[in-house]
Amino acid sequence: MGSDCKWDLDCTGLFRPLLLPGEKTIPVKTTIQEIPLSDFDLSLSEMRIMNMGRILQVEKSMSVHGQLQAVVARVHDGGIQLIDGFKRLYAAEDLMMETLQCQLLEIDLTQAKVLLLSYNRPHQSMEVMEEALVLKDLLETHEMDQRRLSKLTGYSRSWVSRRLALVDKIAEEVCTEIRMGTLTSSHARALMKLPRGNQTQVARVITRYRLTSRQSATLAEAFLKAKDEDQQWYILAYPEKAIARTWPDPEEDIYDTRLSGYGNDLMRTIVDFHMGFEHFLSLLEDQGMSMLNESEKVIITPFLRKASGYARQLTEKISHL
Numbered sequence: 001m002g003s004d005c006k007w008d009l010d011c012t013g014l015f016r017p018l019l020l021p022g023e024k025t026i027p028v029k030t031t032i033q034e035i036p037l038s039d040f041d042l043s044l045s046e047m048r049i050m051n052m053g054r055i056l057q058v059e060k061s062m063s064v065h066g067q068l069q070a071v072v073a074r075v076h077d078g079g080i081q082l083i084d085g086f087k088r089l090y091a092a093e094d095l096m097m098e099t100l101q102c103q104l105l106e107i108d109l110t111q112a113k114v115l116l117l118s119y120n121r122p123h124q125s126m127e128v129m130e131e132a133l134v135l136k137d138l139l140e141t142h143e144m145d146q147r148r149l150s151k152l153t154g155y156s157r158s159w160v161s162r163r164l165a166l167v168d169k170i171a172e173e174v175c176t177e178i179r180m181g182t183l184t185s186s187h188a189r190a191l192m193k194l195p196r197g198n199q200t201q202v203a204r205v206i207t208r209y210r211l212t213s214r215q216s217a218t219l220a221e222a223f224l225k226a227k228d229e230d231q232q233w234y235i236l237a238y239p240e241k242a243i244a245r246t247w248p249d250p251e252e253d254i255y256d257t258r259l260s261g262y263g264n265d266l267m268r269t270i271v272d273f274h275m276g277f278e279h280f281l282s283l284l285e286d287q288g289m290s291m292l293n294e295s296e297k298v299i300i301t302p303f304l305r306k307a308s309g310y311a312r313q314l315t316e317k318i319s320h321l
Helices: 045-048 053-066 086-094 110-119 128-141 146-153 158-169 174-181 185-191 196-209 213-225 229-237 240-245 261-285 289-293 294-318
Strands: 006-009 015-018 030-036 071-076 077-082 099-105
Touching: 015 158, 045 110, 045 128, 045 289, 053 086, 077 086, 077 110, 086 099, 086 128, 086 146, 086 229, 099 240, 099 294, 110 146, 128 146, 128 158, 128 174, 146 158, 174 185, 174 196, 185 196, 185 213, 185 240, 196 213, 196 229, 213 229, 229 240, 240 261
Parallel strands: 071 099
Antiparallel strands: 006 015, 030 099, 071 077
């Protein structure tokens, strides 16, 4: 079968080729088998992103309903290379399942990588960065150009070009963090604004403080506006100040001549509170909240309730102002 052939699912749930003009239909050999988890080759997972939130959702569904849909793999070199169903496999491992139902296809490596895109298209289950990683691999490993990629995948050349531009502007260390799930595609868009040489150090701050994509964009903007390396260092050392858009000189104290000593002390405390509270809210908005286990919830919940009580006291104490 030619490598320019594209694939889709037919009404029977089996893969069939999407033919280009002038091509003829060629039968596809496919079987459903029970495959031990240890037999799967996961090498194509390098082009997928580890999203623990989605994996936990799949695991919860499988614990109740079992495996509802077969994973998809191809036979190669005597092994079984997984193409679609990585989250189901990770969930099955956590559930200590021994096998998974698998749809086995006899296709080559190029066609397998195209399926990473086409199979996930109807479900929109691939992130933009994942699509970019697949296209980059096809471009570099299989010596294709953008025109051929467009023809092979069925996407427009502008679609292909935009995704390749995304991955080309990201440092390799950052790409690794994205694949591991510690950074998202939204974080990547914020980091793209920076020179590749600065992206890794800013990315470390984003992961350390677990910044949201909006906060990451603000941090990247502040870093770009920094006047010199000293100010860049200060922004990375105190990202809360950059996020709050309060970027005082590190050697200057917060002081307003219009305020009394008590007033300035109160102002400094309020600024510190703003920075800490913004970081606190970003943690509450993070997907990690949905991943807390029951013992963590038991430990943390009393402190969250105490913080809620402080918020009510604050509202009461400033109501007369």
